[in-house]
Amino acid sequence: MKQLIQLRINGQAYEEEAEPRMLLAFFLRETIGLTGTHVGCVVGECGACSILLDGRVVKSCLLFAVQANGKEITTVEGLAQDGELSPIQEAFVKHYALQCGYCTSGMLLAAHALLTRNPDSSEEEIRRGLAGNLCMCTGYTQIVDAVKAAAGEYKKV
Amino acid sequence: MTETQYIGKKIRSKEAPRHVSGGGQFVDDVSLPGMLHAVVLRSSYAHARMGHIETRAALEVPGVVAVLTSEEVKRTSRPFKPGRYSAGLQKPIPEYATAVDRVRYVGEPVAMVAARSRAVAEDALDLISVEYEPLPAVVDPWEAMEPAAPLLFDELDSNVAWKGALSYGDVDEAFQSADQIVREKLKIHRYSSTPLESLACLASFDDASSKLTLWCNGQNPEVLYDALGEALDVQDVRVILPDIGGGFGQKIHLIRKYVVLTGLMSVKTGRPVKWIEDRTEHMMAAGQSCGMEFDIEAAVKKDGTVLGLKIQEVDDVGGSVSTLTIHFTNKLNNLFSTYKVKNFRLEGRSVVTNKCPVVPNRGIGKPSMCFIWERMMDRVAQELGMSPVEVRSKNLVPTSEFPYTAPNGNVYDSGDYTQLLEKAVKKLEYEKLRKELKQKREKGKYLGVGLVIGLEPGGRNAARDMAIFPDVKELPGAGGVEGATIKLERNGSVTVFLGAPSCGQFHETTTAQVVAENLGLSPDNISVAPRFDSEVSPWGVASSNTGNNFHLYDIGAVHGASLKLREKILQLSAHLLESSPQKLTIDDGIISIQGSPDKTFTFNELGKIAYGNQSLIPEGLEAGLQTTYYYKFPHAQPFMVPDKEGRVRAQFTFSAAAHGAVVEIDTETGRVKVVRYIIVSDNGTIINPDVVDGQIYGSVAHGISVALGEGFVYDSDGQLLTVTLTDYSKPTACETPRVEIEHAPVPSPFSVLGQKAAGEGAAIPSPAAIASAVEDALQPFGIKIRELPLSPEVIWRLVHQGER
Ligand code: FES
Ligand code: FES
Numbered sequence: 001m002k003q004l005i006q007l008r009i010n011g012q013a014y015e016e017e018a019e020p021r022m023l024l025a026f027f028l029r030e031t032i033g034l035t036g037t038h039v040g041c042v043v044g045e046c047g048a049c050s051i052l053l054d055g056r057v058v059k060s061c062l063l064f065a066v067q068a069n070g071k072e073i074t075t076v077e078g079l080a081q082d083g084e085l086s087p088i089q090e091a092f093v094k095h096y097a098l099q100c101g102y103c104t105s106g107m108l109l110a111a112h113a114l115l116t117r118n119p120d121s122s123e124e125e126i127r128r129g130l131a132g133n134l135c136m137c138t139g140y141t142q143i144v145d146a147v148k149a150a151a152g153e154y155k156k157v
Numbered sequence: 158m159t160e161t162q163y164i165g166k167k168i169r170s171k172e173a174p175r176h177v178s179g180g181g182q183f184v185d186d187v188s189l190p191g192m193l194h195a196v197v198l199r200s201s202y203a204h205a206r207m208g209h210i211e212t213r214a215a216l217e218v219p220g221v222v223a224v225l226t227s228e229e230v231k232r233t234s235r236p237f238k239p240g241r242y243s244a245g246l247q248k249p250i251p252e253y254a255t256a257v258d259r260v261r262y263v264g265e266p267v268a269m270v271a272a273r274s275r276a277v278a279e280d281a282l283d284l285i286s287v288e289y290e291p292l293p294a295v296v297d298p299w300e301a302m303e304p305a306a307p308l309l310f311d312e313l314d315s316n317v318a319w320k321g322a323l324s325y326g327d328v329d330e331a332f333q334s335a336d337q338i339v340r341e342k343l344k345i346h347r348y349s350s351t352p353l354e355s356l357a358c359l360a361s362f363d364d365a366s367s368k369l370t371l372w373c374n375g376q377n378p379e380v381l382y383d384a385l386g387e388a389l390d391v392q393d394v395r396v397i398l399p400d401i402g403g404g405f406g407q408k409i410h411l412i413r414k415y416v417v418l419t420g421l422m423s424v425k426t427g428r429p430v431k432w433i434e435d436r437t438e439h440m441m442a443a444g445q446s447c448g449m450e451f452d453i454e455a456a457v458k459k460d461g462t463v464l465g466l467k468i469q470e471v472d473d474v475g476g477s478v479s480t481l482t483i484h485f486t487n488k489l490n491n492l493f494s495t496y497k498v499k500n501f502r503l504e505g506r507s508v509v510t511n512k513c514p515v516v517p518n519r520g521i522g523k524p525s526m527c528f529i530w531e532r533m534m535d536r537v538a539q540e541l542g543m544s545p546v547e548v549r550s551k552n553l554v555p556t557s558e559f560p561y562t563a564p565n566g567n568v569y570d571s572g573d574y575t576q577l578l579e580k581a582v583k584k585l586e587y588e589k590l591r592k593e594l595k596q597k598r599e600k601g602k603y604l605g606v607g608l609v610i611g612l613e614p615g616g617r618n619a620a621r622d623m624a625i626f627p628d629v630k631e632l633p634g635a636g637g638v639e640g641a642t643i644k645l646e647r648n649g650s651v652t653v654f655l656g657a658p659s660c661g662q663f664h665e666t667t668t669a670q671v672v673a674e675n676l677g678l679s680p681d682n683i684s685v686a687p688r689f690d691s692e693v694s695p696w697g698v699a700s701s702n703t704g705n706n707f708h709l710y711d712i713g714a715v716h717g718a719s720l721k722l723r724e725k726i727l728q729l730s731a732h733l734l735e736s737s738p739q740k741l742t743i744d745d746g747i748i749s750i751q752g753s754p755d756k757t758f759t760f761n762e763l764g765k766i767a768y769g770n771q772s773l774i775p776e777g778l779e780a781g782l783q784t785t786y787y788y789k790f791p792h793a794q795p796f797m798v799p800d801k802e803g804r805v806r807a808q809f810t811f812s813a814a815a816h817g818a819v820v821e822i823d824t825e826t827g828r829v830k831v832v833r834y835i836i837v838s839d840n841g842t843i844i845n846p847d848v849v850d851g852q853i854y855g856s857v858a859h860g861i862s863v864a865l866g867e868g869f870v871y872d873s874d875g876q877l878l879t880v881t882l883t884d885y886s887k888p889t890a891c892e893t894p895r896v897e898i899e900h901a902p903v904p905s906p907f908s909v910l911g912q913k914a915a916g917e918g919a920a921i922p923s924p925a926a927i928a929s930a931v932e933d934a935l936q937p938f939g940i941k942i943r944e945l946p947l948s949p950e951v952i953w954r955l956v957h958q959g960e961r
Contacts, residue, residue, distance in 0.1 A: 029186075034179065035182075036180065037179070038353075038354070038402070039185070040353040040402075040436065041436040041882060042435060043881060045881060045883050075179065077178065079177075085178070089178065092173060093173040093174055095847075096170060096663070096848065096850075097173075098177070099403070099661035099852075100353070100354070101172065101400065101402070101661065102183070102403060105179050108177060126890075128891060130890045132889075133889075136405075136887075138855050138858075139855045139858030141854040141893075142850075144895075
C-alpha cells in the first residue's frame, strides 16, 4: 500500500505517494525527478546519494522515502541560489575537484554541511568530514583544496 | 611550442558546472516511455552444471513482463566472436551473454527478469529456480594446473588455456656472460578500480524499423557495436554513451554481455529495457584485474649493468577465455620500461579458474611489468651492495638516444629519464633522507624510502596483440584512427564532436582549449558535445576511452579538424574582404586584414553567409563551415604490424615519471602510513595543467591503495569474500595521502602539440614505489617484499611471524 508523504525539497512543498519500501534515494530520483542524487552502492558505503535532511547529511539510500515525511530536504539541485553557484560549488569548479562527477553531488553536500558546522576545519578535519564519501577518480586532493578554498565564504555568513 | 593563448593555461572547466549542479546525464538518468527495469539472476556457485531453469512462478508476479533464461539466450543469440585476446585458442570456446549449461564463477549471469519496476523484478528473481549440480571449484591457478584438477572447459585439455612467449635479443648469451644471476619470485593480487557508477545499459528496439538504440556506459564503442552485431544480428544500431561515472578499464569488455542481454530483452518485449548493475554484482562479475605470479632471473654485471631478464609468468584469468592474454600482451607496452637492457624473455601461461573473468584496469599489465623491473633493480642493488638509484641510473636509456627503439619494437618518442631520477633525488634529498631514516630505524621507528621510475605509454596500436599470435591471418586492426568534427554554427559559435567517449577526463575542456588556440576564439564560445553518439561522432578504431588514447588520437583529430576549419574560414573571409588568406588574422572571433583593422568580419557574420547567402560564397568553395578530420599517427612505422620476431609498436607515445615514497610502519598494527609521496613527471606538452594533475592524483591514489591492501579475496570454494566496498578496503580521503607533483615535460617530436599520455600513468610505478619503501622500512627484520597487497594483516604477519 502506498503512503502519502508531505515534505519540502529544495524549498518547494511536495505531496507524493510512495511505497513503504521505496528508498529515499529512488524517491528523489524517480518520483521527484531530481537525478543529481546518485546511487553508487545502495548500502550506505559510498556517499554518492548524500543529501541534507533537516540540515544534516544523510545517505538517502539508507532511509525510506516515508521516513522523510514532514522533513526538509536539500539535494545538489538546491545548492545554487538565484541561478548563482554557491561558494562550495564554485570552488569545486575552480579547483577541478571532480572528474567523472558521479561522487560530486554527495561530496558537495557533505562539504557544505561540514563548513556550515565548522568553517575553520583543518585539512585533517576536512578529510575526516568527507570520509563517508568515496571518490574513485580524483584521489581527493583537489576536493580537499576546493573545500579549503570555500571555507572563507562560510566564515563570512 | 610558440607562445600560446589557451594551451597550457588554466581555464574554467566546461564539464564541472553541470556536475556540481546535479545536471550530469548518466545512463540511469535517462528514462523512456514504457521502459521496463531488468535485473540479472546470477550463479551462487563457483562451478556447477546447470539443468532446467524454472520461471513460471516469477512470471506470475504482477508487473513482471518477461524472463530471459540462458536456454533462450543460447537459442536466440549467437556467441561472441573470439576477439584479439583469445585469438590463440586451439579450439573455439563459444561464449554467450549468459552462462550456458555450466557456470564458472560466482555471479556469472544466468537469467534476466524485466518488470515494470526494479523492486518487482527483484521480487521475481527470488522465484526463479535453477537446477544446479555443483562441481568442485578450482580457485588457485597452481592447483588448476595440476593434471587431476577439475577442467573448466571441455574444449581444452587442461586449465592452461594459453601458453606463449616473447623473446628479444640473445638471452642465453646474456646469462652466460653475467657475473651474477639475481633471482626473485613476485606476486600481484586481483583488484579493480571500482568506478562509482556501476555498469548500466538502456536498450530500445524499434520493431518497425529493426533499429536498436542503446544508451550505455561502455568505454569502447567498437566492443559494444561488435557485440550487438555478432550476438543479435541487428545491423542498425545506434550507440549513445552519455556522461560516464568512471571507467578505468572496468567498462570495456564484460559490459558487452549486458548490452546483449538488455538488447535481447528489448527485442523480446518490444519495450525499452533498463538494467543498472548493483555494487555487489559489480564486485562479483564486472571484472577484476589479473592475479599474476612471476619467477624472475636477472643477468647482471658486477658494476650493476643488467644484461637481461628471464621471466616465467602465470596469469589467473578466471572463468572465461575472452580476455585470456590481455594482461600478458599489455606488458608489451612497457616491456623494457625505462631501461636500455637488450635481452629479454617472457614466458606466459594463462590459467582458467573459478573466479571472475579479468578485465583491464588502470594500466592493465603495466603496473606489474614496472613492479618486476623496479623490484629487480632494488634486488640487484642489494646483492651488489650498490645504491638503488645508482643501479637504476646505470641502466636507464640515455637521453642522447631518443627517439629510442626498444628491442620489442617500441619507439620511445622523447624523454629524459636521468633528469627525472635526478630531480626526484633532489626533491627527496635522497642521500640525507636515507641516513636519517636509518637512524630512526635504529631507534625503533620503522621508516623507509622507495624511489622508482616507470613509463606511461599512450596511444594504442590495434595490432599489438598479434605479436603473440603470428599465425592469425586477419588483423583485428592496426595503428589507430580517430576523428573529430567541428562546425562554425550560424550564430558564430563553434561546436565540436569527438569520436570517443569521456569517463571524466575533461575531454570537453581540453578539446576546447586546442580549438580555441587554432581558431582564435575564446573557449567560452566553443561547445564540445558531452556524449558519444555513433550516428554523429566520427569514430574509428582508436575511438575509445582506453589505452591512454585521448592525447595522441583525439587531440590529433581535433587539431587537424580545427586547422582545416580555420583554412575554410580564412578562404571565405579572404573572398569577402578582397584579400588573401595569408594576410588575414583571427582574434577573438574577428577576422581582419593585418595592418588594416577596420575591415573585419566576425564569426557570426561568416556563419550567416556560409549557411544562408550563396551569393557571397566564392565559386569552388564548399558552402557551410564544417570539417571532419580523421587522424592517424603519422610516425606509426616501423613495427606497426608485428614482424616475425614479435616486434611491434605497442603504443606510440611514452610519458615517464619517477616516484618517491616515504612510509612509516606501525609494527604493532601492521599499518603503513605514507608520510611523503613525490612524483616528477614527464607528460610532454601539457594542455590543461589542472586536468593533468588530477589524472596523476587519481591514478597514484589508486596505485598506492592497491599496494596497501585494496583487493579481492576468494575463499577456497570460489566464494568472493569482498563483495562490498568496505570489505574490499576502498580508501577514503583519510587514508589517501597528499602527493607532490613536479613537472619535467619533454615534448614528443611526433605528436601534433608535443603532447604525450597523461591518464592512468601514476598507477603504474606506485605499487613498486610503496613496495620498495616498505621493504626499506622493514630492513631491521630482514624482510623482503615479494607480494602485494601489503595490508596491515600481511605486514603484521611478516613482522611477527616472518611469513605470510
Ligand atoms: S548509494 Fe547511498 S551510500 Fe552509496
Ligand atoms: S569524480 Fe568520479 S567518483 Fe569522484
